[in-house]
Each structure stands twice: as structure tokens, then as C-alpha cells.
Amino acid sequence: EAGVAQSPRYKIIEKRQSVAFWCNPISGHATLYWYQQILGQGPKLLIQFQNNGVVDDSQLPKDRFSAERLKGVDSTLKIQPAKLEDSAVYLCASSPHRIKQAGDQQYFGPGTRLTVT
């Protein structure tokens, strides 16, 4: 089975520019996550989707970050305008949705490394 796909792998932009990341989860996975991983830290959740609805976006900086999941499949994460502190790896993950299966693992994509100069 194909894994979680992300693009691009690398992106360098100047501050105040905009950028978008794309994620294609594993086929049939209802839940999709975007994590931000700053250098030297563990990943931190930005937003969680269940099908095409938002479950948790409490840690998403909504003044500059936005995300959508069209038709409950692919997702895009956008930053506009970017700041220096947004330099990080952006990881997408997906998991199947099964009641009472919270132990189901999340499958991660290879991530996008963003550098803001």
C-alpha cells in the first residue's frame, strides 16, 4: 500500500511571502493530521481533520496559517505571510477511523522542510 505523500520536500522563501504544502494520505484513512516540527523539538499538532471536517485546530496560528481537506482526501496547508519562526519541518500523518481503536498508529509522510529567510 502506498504511504502518505507530501510535496514539496524542500521550500525556501523570504519572510512575508506565502507558501503551500500538499498532503495525500493513505487511501481510506479518515483522519489527517498536520504537525509542525521545529529543529530540536518533537512534532506539535497544528490541525486534525476527520474526513473533511476540522476536529482540532486549537494550536493553529489562524492569523497566518490555513488548511483545508477537500472531499475528505487530499489536504493543503498554507502560510501567508511567513515569518522567520515558521522555519520547520511540516509533517502530514493519517490514520484509519475505527471506534475504540485509539491505539491505531499514525502513518507519517516524509515531511516538507521550510526555510524562511
Add this chain to the structure above:
Amino acid sequence: AQTVTQSQPEMSVQEAETVTLSCTYDTSESDYYLFWYKQPPSRQMILVIRQEAYKQQNATENRFSVNFQKAAKSFSLKISDSQLGDAAMYFCAYRRGNYGGSQGNLIFGKGTKLSVKP
């Protein structure tokens, strides 16, 4: 709020030897899951092992095993017969138990960088 702490920023082990990575967590919940993820330089997070809090038996996966001490809120990872391919960042992670049919997000520690010497 739940927190996960990994107190060892870096660890080193000789090939074929055994190493233990430490993790502690803080939660007031009784139903939760704990995970160890491996992140090689390719950045892709790979699940190493998982533990359900209601199970007393420690999880094992081939050369990887955990020491789960629920009362102490400790969840260490033991790697036996270390191999060069084990070199990576290792993250301990926590997830709440099932709630409302929706799976929660993972809360990660800061990670431990493991080096394996030939």
C-alpha cells in the same frame, strides 16, 4: 494538559550492545496509549512500539522492548543487539484513549538522538 519529557538529548551505544532510552509523562487520565517513534535523517517517522496503559504486560517487538511503570509514569525503551541502522532520533509520544469515536493527536517529547558506534 499532558506532557512528555525525554531527559536524554543524546545517547551513544556500541554496536551489538544494549541501550535504554528514558521517557516520563504527566497525565491525569487513566486511559491512554504510549508510543516510541524513530525518525532517521530522511525525516519519516516510523512507529517502533506501542503500549496500552490498561495492559500491565510490557510490549516487545523483536529487539525493542519497553519498561512501562504506570504508577511512576515512566515508559523507557530498550534496544537490544544495537545495529548501525538503529541510529536516529527517537521520540516518545502520548495519546489519549478513545473519546467520542475520534482519535486524538500525539503529544511528543523533544527526542533523544541515538548514535551507534561500529
